[in-house]
Each structure stands twice: as C-alpha cells, then as structure tokens.
Amino acid sequence: MSPFALLSSLVKDFSISALVAGFVTVLVGFTSSAVLVFQAAQSFAASPEQMSSWLWALGVGMGLSGMLLSLYYKIPVATAWSTPGAAILIAGANGFTIHEAIGAFLLSSALIAIAGFSGWFERALKYIPVSLAAAMLAGILLQFGLNVFTALQGSPVLVLCMLLVYLLGKRLLPRYAILLALVVGIIICLMQGELHVMTVSLQFTLPVWISPQWSWQAMISLALPLFVVTMASQNLPGVAMIQAAGYRSPTSSVVGWTGAATILLAPFGAFAINLAAISAAISLGTEAHPNPTRRYMAAVIAGLFYLLIGLFGATVATLFLAFPKPLVFAIAGLALFGTIASSLANALTIEREREAALITFLVTASGLSLAGIGSAFWGLIAGIASLLILNTGRR
Helix, strand or coil, rough: CCCCHHHHHEEEEECHHHHHHHHHHHHHHHHHHHHHHHHHHHCCCCCHHHHHHCCCHHHHHHHHHHHHHHHHHCCHHHHEEHHHHHHHHHHHHHCHHHHHHHHHHHHHHHHHHHHHHHCCCHHHCCCHHHHHHHHHHHHHHHHHHHHHHHHHHHHHHHHHHHHHHHHHHHHHHHHHHHHHHHHHHHHHHHCCCCCCHCCCCCCCCCCCCCCCCHHHHHHHHHHHHHHHHHHHHHHHHHHHHHCCCCCCCCCHHHHHHHHHHHHHHHHHHHCCCCCCCHHHHHHHHCCCCCHHHCCCHHHHHHEEEEEEHCHEEEEEEHHHHHHHHHHHHHHHHHHHHHHHHHHHHHHCCCHHHHHHHHHHHHHHCCCCCEEEEEHHHHHHHHHHHHHHHHHHCCC
C-alpha cells in the first residue's frame, strides 16, 4: 500500500470514538501500573537517567508495535508492558545488578519470540473452548466494573454525574457516551480543584544504553519467571480477548513480534512488551466503533499515545498521574461495561460448558495468585479441569 493510500485509509477510518477509546486505553494502562515500572527500575538501583530510559523504551516499543501490528492486520492489537512481570522483577531484584537484569530481559524476550514464531503457543490455544476464554475475560474485567461503584463512595458527585451522562449518552448518542462521560468527569474535577495539570512541564526523554551481563542465577530467578508470567498473565488473556471480540488474529506472528520488539529495546530498559490484557478490551468493544473493521484505529491511536509517553516520558507521566483515581476508575469501568456483558453472555451460552465457565469466571475474578502467576491463568486451568471432569465420556 502506498503512503497516500495508507493515509487516505486512516482518514476514512478515523473516528472520535476511536480517539477516545485509544486515550482511555492508555489512561487505564498507564495509571494503573506505572508505579510498578518505576519501582522495578529502582529495585535494580537505576539512576534517574536510566529510569527515564526504561519509560522511553517501553513507550516507544508499545507505541510502534501496537501501531504497526494494528495497521498491518487491520484489527485492534493493543500492546502493553507486563504488569505482573514488573511485580516479579521487584520481588526478585535482591542481589542482582541492572546489567544482569538487562541480560534476563533479553533471554525472556527471546523465549517469547520463539514461542510465538514457532507456533506452539497458537497450537495450545486451539484447545481452549470459547466459553472458557469469554469467562476468563469477564473475570479479568469484573473488578473494573465494580470499581465504578467503589469510587462512588469517595466521590459520589463525580461518579454519579459520569454514570448518568453515560446512560443518557447510550440512549441518545451511543457512539459518544464514553467521550461525554469523560468530558463531564474532567470538568467536575477541574471545578473541585482535583485535576492538577498546572504541574506539567515539557521534558524530552533520551534513551540510555545499559550493557547486559549474563549469570545463570539471573536467568533462573528473573528471566524464566518473567517469561512464564508474561505468557500466562498477559499474552494468553490478550489473545483470548481478541478472539472473544470476534477477530481471528495471526497469534503466532503477533506474539512473536512483541518478543522481537522487546529484544531490540531491552538494552534501554524494556523488560517485557506484550499483548495488552485488561486495557485492550476498551479498543475491542463497540465503544471504539460500531463497525468491527474500523476499531483497529483505536489501537493505532493508543499506540500513538504510548509513543508520546516514550518520547516525553516525564511530561506525559505527570499529565496522566494528574487524573484523580476516582475519575480513572469510573471511566475505565464505564468503557468496559459492554465488554463485560457480552463476555458473560458468551460464557454461559452453551449449557454443558456453563459450570466450567462459571468456575473459570470465579477463579479469575478472585485475584488468586500462585507461584507468581495471576488468576487469569489459574482460572483457565480450573475451567479446563472442570470441563474434563464434567463432560469426559459423555455424548
């Protein structure tokens, strides 16, 4: 496709709803876990310049990978950093230098690329029933829906007004319901003096090369756990979300390219670039666009925002962190209402799989964590085991 044809296609497929969905995707992904990234860098005694470089590498990697994959396949492919991976690094950082950590990042990303390009990850996914994947998705997103009403306790005026505007928007202007709720929320926060955007100053971020060092201890303590939790807690639910939304993504190449992107940027601090799990659902739903073939623009726009985070790390970090938590909780939950509802419906459609899907949903929603692996993986394991026990041998 020529540059002119590509630009013409982007202009035709652009929509305000996709812009809002892309922004909310990044807002949720960044504000919910950015502190873990900073803490992970600090755990390896990173200098301020190296910490900024970590954000640069992650932002550029997520931005370019999400944009290019979405443009190439014309489906919403939102990428993110591995939040459970950051937690693994914080827990296992004791005794390792930042150079050993970079070596571990390179090995972990190489394993992810191999798992993707070799096709074994995609072959494993073929054995997961759609009902269980939908139940896992609903379990992952449930807390975000509940957060709307949890935030209601601390900020009743803000959340009630956003909820009312959302419902009226769904009735009268469904494509712009989330935008209207976000605008009303920002206005109320400004009136209440809770949006501190005046503290934002323009700062350009520069990458810093960090030479890798190799040790078998870091490979076992950092690289392998990082690989396992990224595949189980990020890429697995990320692929499940794409498929639950009705898209048939080329799983092998998509996962492989996220690993390849991490390899290129690991020496600058990118510890894991992978498919987005929770925030991806915002770009995949009807709120992004009623036409599924045009929703990829939401992921492209999300990638653009992540790219800006990388290039202007300190500035954008300050801007996103200026949003009060009740506003973030409310807009994230409202944006995911439709996805939660459709996921629950898909999970419970087939009667003989209903109980297994319910167990998947409950285990995932519980937040259970074993061996450093999150509840999404264990919910899926519990659901598959239940399905086998309940239906093996039945006609």
